[in-house]
Every structure is written in structure tokens, then in C-alpha cells.
Amino acid sequence: MSQVEKPTVVPLEHPRESLLREERLPHIWCSGCGIGTALNCFIGALERSGLPLDKVAIVSGIGCTGRAAGYIKLDSFHTTHGRAIPFATGLRLANPELKVVIFSGDGDLIAIGGNHFIHAARRNIDMTVICVNNFNYGMTGGQAGPTTPAMAKTATSPYGNSEHPFNLPYLAAASGAVYVARWTTLHVRRLERALTEALLKEGFSFVEVISPCPTYFDRMNRLGEGLDMMKFYRESSEIAHGLDPRKADIDLGGKIIVGKFIDIEKPTYLDFQQEIQARMEGEPS
Amino acid sequence: MGRKKSPVSEGILKGEFFMSGDIACAEGALSAGCRFFAGYPITPATEIAERMAERMPQLGGVYIQMEDEIASMNAVLGASWGGLRAMTATSGPGFSLMMENLGLGIMTETPCVLVNVQRGGPSTGLPTLVGQGDMMQARWGTHGVYEIIALSPSSPQEFFDLTVRAFNLAEKYRIPVLVMADEVVGHMTERVVIPEEVPYFPRRKPNFPPGDYSSFQPGEDLIPPMANAGEGYHIHVTGLTHDERGYPVTDEITQERLVRRLVEKIRGYKKDIIILEEKGVEGAEVVVCSYGISARVGLWAVELARREGIKAGMLRLLTVWPFPQERIREVASKVKAFVVPEINYGQIALEVERSTGGRAEVIPISHMGGGLYEPEDILKAIRKAAR
Numbered sequence: 001m002s003q004v005e006k007p008t009v010v011p012l013e014h015p016r017e018s019l020l021r022e023e024r025l026p027h028i029w030c031s032g033c034g035i036g037t038a039l040n041c042f043i044g045a046l047e048r049s050g051l052p053l054d055k056v057a058i059v060s061g062i063g064c065t066g067r068a069a070g071y072i073k074l075d076s077f078h079t080t081h082g083r084a085i086p087f088a089t090g091l092r093l094a095n096p097e098l099k100v101v102i103f104s105g106d107g108d109l110i111a112i113g114g115n116h117f118i119h120a121a122r123r124n125i126d127m128t129v130i131c132v133n134n135f136n137y138g139m140t141g142g143q144a145g146p147t148t149p150a151m152a153k154t155a156t157s158p159y160g161n162s163e164h165p166f167n168l169p170y171l172a173a174a175s176g177a178v179y180v181a182r183w184t185t186l187h188v189r190r191l192e193r194a195l196t197e198a199l200l201k202e203g204f205s206f207v208e209v210i211s212p213c214p215t216y217f218d219r220m221n222r223l224g225e226g227l228d229m230m231k232f233y234r235e236s237s238e239i240a241h242g243l244d245p246r247k248a249d250i251d252l253g254g255k256i257i258v259g260k261f262i263d264i265e266k267p268t269y270l271d272f273q274q275e276i277q278a279r280m281e282g283e284p285s
Numbered sequence: 286m287g288r289k290k291s292p293v294s295e296g297i298l299k300g301e302f303f304m305s306g307d308i309a310c311a312e313g314a315l316s317a318g319c320r321f322f323a324g325y326p327i328t329p330a331t332e333i334a335e336r337m338a339e340r341m342p343q344l345g346g347v348y349i350q351m352e353d354e355i356a357s358m359n360a361v362l363g364a365s366w367g368g369l370r371a372m373t374a375t376s377g378p379g380f381s382l383m384m385e386n387l388g389l390g391i392m393t394e395t396p397c398v399l400v401n402v403q404r405g406g407p408s409t410g411l412p413t414l415v416g417q418g419d420m421m422q423a424r425w426g427t428h429g430v431y432e433i434i435a436l437s438p439s440s441p442q443e444f445f446d447l448t449v450r451a452f453n454l455a456e457k458y459r460i461p462v463l464v465m466a467d468e469v470v471g472h473m474t475e476r477v478v479i480p481e482e483v484p485y486f487p488r489r490k491p492n493f494p495p496g497d498y499s500s501f502q503p504g505e506d507l508i509p510p511m512a513n514a515g516e517g518y519h520i521h522v523t524g525l526t527h528d529e530r531g532y533p534v535t536d537e538i539t540q541e542r543l544v545r546r547l548v549e550k551i552r553g554y555k556k557d558i559i560i561l562e563e564k565g566v567e568g569a570e571v572v573v574c575s576y577g578i579s580a581r582v583g584l585w586a587v588e589l590a591r592r593e594g595i596k597a598g599m600l601r602l603l604t605v606w607p608f609p610q611e612r613i614r615e616v617a618s619k620v621k622a623f624v625v626p627e628i629n630y631g632q633i634a635l636e637v638e639r640s641t642g643g644r645a646e647v648i649p650i651s652h653m654g655g656g657l658y659e660p661e662d663i664l665k666a667i668r669k670a671a672r
Contacts, residue, residue, distance in 0.1 A: 076520070089359075090321065090361060273342075
């Protein structure tokens with residue numbers, strides 16, 4: 001009998017195991033969806049950031065992306081539709097040791113939660129908001145939302161969307177965000193770097209992640225499968241760091257401007273609070 | 286900077302004061318250890334927010350004015366998970382906006398306090414005038430199957446005391462607690478005595494290390510201990526139906542186990558939660574059953590009736606939800622009738638009627654809001670019932 005050398009058995013281990021709730025896998029996301037990639041980049045950014053992970057809390061709203069909080073092995077909150085940001089505001093102000101990250105979708109953060117988004121940015125509350133934008137409501141079957149490009153077809157715009165979409169970097173910047181970037185799920189290294197920067201930024205930081213939705217949006221608009229979307233992102237993305245974000249509109253099938261648009265310094269809500277506290281203490285009674 | 290300091294700026298108040306119900310509510314919260322307030326201006330609850338804006342920075346607490354009441358309720362829930370005792374205060378329209386996330390608080394067993402200084406409704410209604418039309422909304426305003434705790438003060442002193450009690454019940458039973466005041470109690474100014482110490486029920490903390498912790502594993506008393514964010518337990522908290530680990534499991538069995546427990550953890554402790562005030566109920570023929578400002582007018586009517594020789598008594602609900610149906614049923618078998626004055630078209634009256642099981646007549650006294658009854662209105666009903 002010839003001796004055959006047994007192959008070394010490498011135990012299957014997910015490279016992100018330490019930060020995933022493995023018992024909750026497999027996740028709910030469709031094949032070709034970009035949310036997993038965004039989550040992967042986010043976990044990479046968390047590791048790179050050097051933040052003490054016991055002091056990081058993840059808050060999500062409702063929707064496909066909203067499920068992310070449930071897969072991350074950190075303090076994680078899956079709140080009601082649109083309300084991740086105000087919930088996170090309370091969490092952050094109650095315990096200023098916490099780094100609070102909102103990981104949610106475009107419908108959740110910008111439609112039903114749009115008011116909270118602009119006000120948190122205006123207050124410059126210390127939080128990182130990661131918005132996975134797939135241009136429609138995936139969880140409920142591909143309806144039109146506030147980021148759906150004009151004339152795009154969805155389950156609720158079967159003849160084409162007659163609304164203008166929000167340009168999220170422009171909205172965030174105009175509302176007062178101190179860090180604004182956009183990348184697609186093709187740009188994994190740049191996305192991870194942007195997320196790291198956002199996590200380490202004091203104040204309201206915002207990263208938009210353009211993601212495919214092969215099951216609904218991409219199919220209904222004949223944009224192709226997940227891989228086709230990667231090719232599309234490669235061909236139509238244009239890096240423009242420092243560009244005025246008002247020039248970063250997205251049209252159906254048009255070019256996607258990506259990059260870091262805003263990175264400024266501004267006192268945060270807590271900075272003002274500390275200043276007030278110091279003045280009160282310095283005052284003769 | 287010329288910022289004028291309030292004479293009461295140092296720490297927690299103690300002693301006798303002359304203050305409005307709204308101010309007493311804010312001071313009650315501070316005495317109870319509340320260090321987070323999120324709110325949105327709304328008459329007639331604004332004074333609570335203003336007082337908190339002044340007082341919180343003095344005590345190292347947080348006051349934040351949110352963009353609306355939806356945000357306020359959520360910020361309060363977040364702050365509770367951040368480890369602070371947290372509250373908000375509002376009135377009808379804001380109360381409506383808070384309903385969805387009151388449900389999130391119930392589902393995620395988040396201790397916090399929500400104050401409603403009721404005004405006339407529906408809709409914008411009577412911003413500056415009294416109402417008690419939100420009592421059923423307090424019970425059933427958020428969707429789904431649940432129990433709730435709601436308290437109702439009849440004076441500024443009681444607004445103070447019941448706000449303190451609300452914080453303790455919230456921690457003890459891990460549930461948002463409602464304080465259902467009204468415009469008259471909120472705005473009337475009376476003597477309020479603030480004691481040296483108030484009762485304090487601390488947060489139920491897990492007494493085991495993070496690895497063994499399941500966020501929603503209840504003890505024998507049906508109530509799970511609560512780890513806050515940032516304590517290393519890596520909790521998961523969701524509004525979805527969840528298992529003991531806090532993970533979403535959306536099926537019939539998990540729903541049955543979770544929701545039945547959420548209901549039973551309140552129903553099973555009614556004796557501890559419910560407080561009633563009874564005056565002359567034993568031996569009475571007619572009992573006035575009421576709450577909030579209506580109970581004060583009711584009590585005056587009871588006294589007038591007794592002067593006329595009518596055996597009248599008063600049963601005042603300091604706890605409105607869960608409803609004291611057992612006591613009402615007991616009393617119902619000994620009296621001819623209940624008279625139930627309230628500033629709505631019969632909400633708690635229906636609960637009283639249900640609880641009597643047909644053993645006694647129930648006479649609702651209705652007022653659509655914007656004012657109070659004359660004691661005479663209630664007295665007439667007492668006379669008629671006693672005949």
C-alpha cells in the first residue's frame with residue numbers, strides 16, 4: 001500500500017469571525033447584493049481604526065441594510081424604521097465613551113428618517129452614518145424611494161420614476177456633515193479606508209456606499225447581474241476627491257462620481273456642551 | 286457671561302416649595318436620578334422641557350431638544366441603553382407621534398418615562414386647555430399585544446411623587462412607564478414637599494460575565510437583567526420578535542413565548558404596581574371613581590353628597606393601567622352605582638363598567654374638554670344614583 005500524504009485540513013474560518021455573530025449566519029442578503037461587501041469593509045475599517053471595540057455600538061433601522069446590526073458581534077441595536085439616528089443620538093449623549101455607528105439603507109435613512117439625518121448632521125453629533133444606497137426598497141420588493149433616479153423602473157414606478165432623487169453627499173454636506181465620502185462596492189480598499197477615516201473623525205461623518213440590487217432594481221432596469229454591476233461600476237465610476245458634492249448627482253445608467261468630498265473641522269454638539277459646562281463652573285455663584 | 290443662576294441651582298432640591306405641576310414633575314424626575322431628557326416644545330408640557338434645559342447642565346445631565354417627538358422618544362430609548370435614567374414629556378399630538386416607539390420600548394424592555402400633560406383633542410384641539418382624552422391611547426396606542434403602566438396625578442405634589450414612582454417601576458419591570466397628567470394639574474401651583482430621599486430601584490444588572498449573558502433571558506420573576514451598551518456584553522436589541530439571546534426569530538412559538546411574558550410580567554405584579562386612594566368606600570352606596578384633575582372635582586362632590594346624608598365614597602386611580610378591575614369588582618358587589626367623571630366621552634368609565642360585571646350601575650360624566658365640571662354636575666348624578 002502506497003503511502004499517500006494526507007492533505008492538511010484547514011478548518012473553515014471566516015476571516016471576519018471575531019466580529020460576526022456566526023450563529024446568525026447565513027445572512028438574508030441575495031446573491032450579488034452589495035450589503036455584505038459594505039459590511040465586510042466596515043468590519044475591516046473597525047479593525048484598522050484601533051477603536052476599543054467594547055465601546056462601539058452599531059445602530060440600524062429597518063430594511064435589508066438594517067439587518068446588518070444583527071450580524072455584528074458588538075453592542076447592536078435594530079430599531080424602528082427611520083429611527084436609528086435619534087436612537088443613536090440618545091445612546092451617544094448618555095455615554096460619551098461610546099463610538100456610535102449607524103449602518104442602514106437609503107430608504108430608512110433618507111426617506112422615513114430624512115428629518116433625523118439632516119438634524120443630526122446640523123447638530124454635528126459625534127456619529128458615523130454609513131448609508132448603503134441600492135436605489136430602492138429591497139426588503140419589501142423593490143419599490144421606488146428617495147434615491148431612485150428619475151425615470152428608473154421599480155415596483156411602484158412601473159412606467160418610470162417621475163421624481164428627482166436626493167444627491168446624498170450634497171444633502172449631508174449642506175446639512176453640516178464634517179466628513180462626506182461616496183464609494184461603490186467595487187472600491188473595497190478605498191471604501192475601507194474611507195470608513196476608517198469616518199470612524200476616527202470627530203463629529204458627524206457620512207459615507208454613502210453605492211450597491212447593486214440584482215434582485216430588484218438592477219433587474220427591473222435591465223442593468224444585469226451582480227458581476228455586470230461590478231463591471232458597470234468600473235466603467236462608469238469617476239474619482240473626484242474634493243469635488244463640490246452638488247456636482248455628484250446620479251442618473252440612471254450614468255456616471256457615478258466617487259471620492260471624498262468633505263473633510264472639515266467644526267465643534268461638535270459635545271464640544272459646545274463642554275464649553276457651557278466650563279462657563280457654568282467658572283462663574284461665581 | 287451674565288447667565289443668571291437659578292436660586293435652586295445646587296444639586297437636588299429638598300424642602301417645601303410652591304411650584305406648578307410641570308415643574309414638580311421635572312424636579313421629581315431629577316430626584317429620581319433622571320439625567321437625560323429629550324423633548325420637543327408643546328403646550329402644556331413645555332415647562333417640563335424648559336425646567337430640564339435649565340437644571341440638567343447643573344446636575345451634569347443631558348437635555349436635548351430633538352427635531353420632533355418621534356426623535357425624542359427614540360433618543361430616550363437610546364439614552365436608557367446608554368445607562369441613564371431618561372424621560373420625555375409631551376401632550377396629545379406629540380403623544381401620538383411617540384406611539385410607534387413606545388412599542389419599541391415595550392418590545393425591547395427599555396426602562397424610561399413618558400409624561401403626557403393632556404390637552405383637549407383630537408388633533409391640535411385645545412393646546413392651552415385641559416383634556417383627558419388620551420387614556421385609552423395610553424393603553425392601546427401602539428400596535429400589537431402588550432401591557433403598559435400608566436399613572437395619573439391629581440396635584441403638583443402627586444406629579445412629583447408619581448414621576449419618581451414611574452422611574453422605579455420602569456426599572457423594576459423593564460418597561461416604559463406613562464405619567465398621564467392633564468393641563469390643570471400641569472399648570473396649577475401648589476405646595477410641594479420634596480423629601481430628603483426618594484425611593485430608588487436600581488437597574489437590574491447581570492451578575493455574570495459577558496460570555497454567559499443572553500440579553501433577554503428572564504429570571505423566575507419573568508424580568509431579564511439589563512446590560513447597557515459599552516459594558517462588554519455585546520448585546521443585540523431588536524424590535525423584531527426575538528429569542529432569549531435577543532436574536533430575531535419571527536415565528537409563532539417565539540412570539541408566544543416572548544409576548545406572553547411581556548404581558549405576564551405586568552399582569553402578575555398588579556398588586557405591587559396598582560395604587561388606589563379610597564375615601565369612605567366601605568359602607569358607601571355610590572362611589573365616584575376618577576383620576577387626575579377630575580378626581581379632585583369628584584371628591585368635592587362626594588363631600589357635598591355626604592353633607593346631604595348620602596353614603597358616597599371616592600375611589601381614586603393613581604395607577605390607571607394596569608386597571609384595578611379586581612378591586613372595582615369587589616366594590617361593585619357592595620354599592621348601587623359608580624359615578625365616573627372624566628374629561629372625555631367615557632373611556633375609563635367603560636373599564637369600570639367592564640370590571641363591575643353588571644353588579645353595579647356605571648354613570649359616566651362626560652366633558653369634551655377645555656374646562657372642568659362643577660361639583661354640582663357630579664353631585665346630581667350621585668343623588669340620582671343613591672335614590
